[in-house]
Amino acid sequence: MWRPIVPLIFFFAGASAGIPKLDKNLAFRSPFFDEPQVGPSFAHDTAAISRRNTQPTRRDTVDAAQFKDEPYPGFFTSDFSNAISIWSSGVNFTHSGRAFLQLNSEFEGDPFDTTIILWTRAEPLPTNAGQLPDQSVPVCVSFKIGTTRDLGNPVDSGEAFTTYDVDFTVKVEVTGLKPDTMYFFQFADCTNPTVVSPVGTTRTVASVDTPAEHVNGGKPLTLAVFSCSQFQTGWFNAYGFAAHNTTADIFVHLGDYVNIKSLSSLPCIGRAVLGRELATIQDYRQRLGQYRSDPDLQFAHQSAPWITVWWDDHEVANNGWKAGSSDSNDTTAGCTFSPSGACFTDRKFAGVRAYHEWMPIRQVDAGDQFRIWRNFQIGKLLLTPVSVVVSLADEPRRSLMGSNQEKCAFLPILSHSKVYKLIYLGLMDTLDQSKSRGAVWRVVGCVTSSSRDAWDGYRANRNRVLDHLYNNHIDNTVILAGDSHANWVSDLARAIGVEFAGTGTTSTPDFFSQTDFNQAVNTSSIFVKDNVDLQWSEGFFRGFFTLSLTPTSLNATYYSMRNVTFRNSDGFAIASFLVNAGDNHLARPVAGGHVLSGALKSQVVN
Structure with a gap:
């Protein structure tokens, strides 16, 4: 009773x-x-x-x-x-x-x-x-x-x-x-x-009108950039190393914060994921919770604010697009083909709902196929549009971004009533606006790589973006990318900017050896030799990179973790790249002519 x-x-x-x-x-x-x-x-x-x-x-x-x-x-x-x-x-x-x-x-x-x-x-x-x-x-x-x-x-x-x-x-x-x-x-x-x-x-970040030299109290503003975490393939040592051993002011995650797959753990890792391939809201909630059981991810979340790009694909379903994924869609056959037994739209709604609950992101717009891109203005030092898929053949209407995302981005501004309002500007318009207000750097966070090598399926879309940057003299554009589980550094075509793409926190690439260091370096040499824009390739180690910005230069430092099969803080810097404001390309010699892993173009014999 x-x-x-x-x-x-x-x-x-x-x-x-x-x-x-x-x-x-x-x-x-x-x-x-x-x-x-x-x-x-x-x-x-x-x-x-x-x-x-x-x-x-x-x-x-x-x-x-x-x-x-x-x-x-x-x-x-x-x-x-x-x-x-x-x-x-x-x-x-x-x-x-x-x-x-x-x-x-x-x-x-x-x-x-x-x-x-x-x-x-x-x-x-x-x-x-x-x-x-x-x-x-x-x-x-x-x-x-x-x-x-x-x-x-x-x-x-x-x-x-x-x-x-x-x-x-x-x-x-x-x-x-x-x-x-x-x-x-x-x-x-x-x-x-x-x-x-x-x-x-x-x-907090600097207000929009703060002079670039005064942002962050005059000290370099440092972003720690991550992507592609998979619980069962390694411990999240990179998060802890970044929180303990760098001066990161903001953590940026470029997608695949969680992975929907339920593959067995690697030998000696000892941490398999719970549950099946994700389908229901309880599945997604359980997976998010388990990922956050990693002690280094916990500490990183307690140490600095995060800006997360959602989603890549593994937050919801592998290789997802608006009508389905690699193993599910909304047809009778597509629903039954899914290992989870769920139709794609059901999975999408469940994944989005759980992500909204578990991550401190603001609301986004569903009117244009779940518009998810948004921008951050940090004084006059930089503009950071995130969640823009710019790994965007020749068909002019073909666009991985979609016409509205190509034209429309998400810009939060502070109104006179002290309430945040939202206006919609195109990616190109946003870049124009950042130039007109005097921002030094334009940092675009992307899900996938946007260099020439990765854009070849969407050349017209890529060329429209590059043409706009070039024809409007918009310089100091820096693209940050993830997804490929390997490190890549490129000068963008037409000398209008640079791209820094990072490896996975633990997720491994398919085309680099994870057991033979020399074989991985040889693979990098082939990539660098065959791709005109690519200046450095590396795929043996897991890790992250930092981007430190000042009004006159930026420095990208890549960090690698020696071993992710158990929890440790054994990390080291393998390469560092300088870009001087106004140059729109990597300073020469690239990486000072020396890296500890991978291959530099300057060292590859053509």
Whole structure:
């Protein structure tokens, strides 16, 4: 029988009190702007969730006349029908980096100049009797952010509810921050403030009009760039190495943050993925959670804000496009062919929904086949459009980007009302705008490589972009790319910029030997010899690279991890490349004429 004094639930007056705290959690929103609240793939109706929380329960069926208000801590009204309850038997910030490979409870991303998104996950703990809340009971999480690690004088704070509907994830946008400033933040259990997450570190970016020489306090602004992680093929040592051993201000991930495949782990790795090839929202949630069990990924998320490009393909389905993937589509045969037994659209919606819950990204536009690209202006030092697929034969209408993405990109700007609004500019228009406002560098984050070698299936699309850069004298363009699981550095055609493509965090390429170093170097030599733009190729090691920018130059340093079969911090720099502002090509000799792995064009005999 439901007893009158229940230790696991707090009560607050008024059903409407819960709605603002539910709305505070951005995970309840649709991943997309202006989409109806239909099904699990779009927005959750927080008013309905709040009403669900106030429906009569077993406790409400007991005659309330015999009870007094005093025995109920936190209960501020005798009107049981209006009581809203929250879980008070404790929570576990399951991604807190504690023992047993628990996950990182703190993650921040999409930094603007005065706002940033914070993320956590707060799973309710069972009572001593083993009870867990039913679906009607939310968890309340508080947060605060300030300029000192002790958070004694927070600049923003608040509370938000989370429920099973969003896998107990919490996404909040903190506001009123100063541009180009370091901050610390922390979450806590509303009902027990002593239960807290670790203190995380984040920062805002410089405001749009900040002179380039003043961005980041006059110090080089450094991006750590990653792509292609696969849990069962290696430990995520690169994330930890970057967080501990570089001065990265922002982490950039160019896609395949998770991998939908369920292949066996490599020998001696000892960490196979859970579940099958991803199909349902529970599949995607489980995989995201397991990836974040890696302790080095946890630490990296606690150390700096992240900008993530979503998605490449393995976030949803292998080699996906608008109508299907390599093993599924929406036909009868396509649904049954999928190893997961799901049609492609169902998988796509489930993957997008889970990604929206688990990652601190802002909403995007579904009006144009799930428009996902967006831009970040960091003072007058650089513009960073991300999620643009520019690995874009001769057919003029053929475009991997699609006409709207080729013409339309996503630019967040700060309005005079202090509210972020969104305007749509083309990729080309965005590049024009960055030049007109005096930005020194244009850094374009891409899913796949955009050099001549990788664009040959979409030559007309590639040429339109390159023509625009060349004909409009838009210089200092830097393309960052992932996807190929190998390192590539190129001068772009027509001397209008450079491209830095990075290897996988753990994912391995098909065409480089992973056991014979010399054979891998020989393969790189062939690639460099046969491709006119390619200046360096390397495919033996897994790792990442950093990009450090100043008003006069940029430096790209590639880091390799010696061994990813067990957790370690044994990494080293294998190559460093300089680009001077205005040159639009790599400084010579490329990489100073010396690399520790791979092949330089200057060293290859034609």
